Amino acid sequence: GAGVSQSPSNKVTEKGKDVELRCDPISGHTALYWYRQSLGQGLEFLIYFQGNSAPDKSGLPSDRFSAERTGGSVSTLTIQRTQQEDSAVYLCASSLEGLAAEAFFGQGTRLTVV
Amino acid sequence: SQQGEEDPQALSIQEGENATMNCSYKTSINNLQWYRQNSGRGLVHLILIRSNEREKHSGRLRVTLDTSKKSSSLLITASRAADTASYFCATLFSGGYNKLIFGAGTRLAVHP
Numbered sequence: 001g002a003g004v005s006q007s008p009s010n011k012v013t014e015k016g017k018d019v020e021l022r023c024d025p026i027s028g029h030t031a032l033y034w035y036r037q038s039l040g041q042g043l044e045f046l047i048y049f050q051g052n053s054a055p056d057k058s059g060l061p062s063d064r065f066s067a068e069r070t071g072g073s074v075s076t077l078t079i080q081r082t083q084q085e086d087s088a089v090y091l092c093a094s095s096l097e098g099l100a101a102e103a104f105f106g107q108g109t110r111l112t113v114v
Numbered sequence: 115s116q117q118g119e120e121d122p123q124a125l126s127i128q129e130g131e132n133a134t135m136n137c138s139y140k141t142s143i144n145n146l147q148w149y150r151q152n153s154g155r156g157l158v159h160l161i162l163i164r165s166n167e168r169e170k171h172s173g174r175l176r177v178t179l180d181t182s183k184k185s186s187s188l189l190i191t192a193s194r195a196a197d198t199a200s201y202f203c204a205t206l207f208s209g210g211y212n213k214l215i216f217g218a219g220t221r222l223a224v225h226p
Binding site: 004033035040041042043045048056089091093095102103104105106107108 | 147149155156157158159162202204213214215216217218219221
């Protein structure tokens with residue numbers, strides 16, 4: 001596609017439910033990032049996929065959070081047993097492999113846990 | 115934390131004035147990038163400066179990098195109301211995973 005696509009753009013869920021957020025990166029981009037941004041705050045790194053390497057999960061805040069990247073393309077971020085503090089905008093970005101690569105961002109998924 | 119730190123957190127200026135934002139980081143980097151965010155959604159890449167570069171220009175943007183002080187600055191000259199946004203620095207750390215880590219950002223307001 002022309003850019004990074006995230007779905008849904010908005011999600012309201014009840015506390016305790018599981019949610020899945022989807023990211024379609026730019027075709028050919030081997031690196032994929034997930035970030036979380038609370039209102040008025042910076043971007044909190046969650047997880048990083050690079051090619052076929054094991055992902056860097058060091059930013060996941062708890063074991064309720066997990067992410068997969070299938071076939072080196074689409075990624076899904078899953079939050080189990082959602083809590084109110086999980087409410088935030090979840091941003092996905094992709095980039096070409098290499099150190100000089102800029103990251104291209106999707107428009108994010110705004111998650112609200114009620 | 116490996117995050118960069120931006121200052122000021124917020125900046126309010128008049129159209130036509132210059133805006134300067136600073137970013138500091140903690141560990142060795144491969145490059146440093148600046149991004150812009152409107153309305154709290156997707157970020158747009160502005161400029162990338164490599165660790166062996168000291169200054170870079172792009173239109174009204176000027177970025178400097180001082181690796182000895184682990185700091186960078188973004189200067190927007192002749193600001194316009196349309197420059198109102200949040201600006202983030204992001205560092206690509208050297209060694210191990212080359213992941214992109216963002217700072218907390220500077221919220222810039224340019225008044226007509």
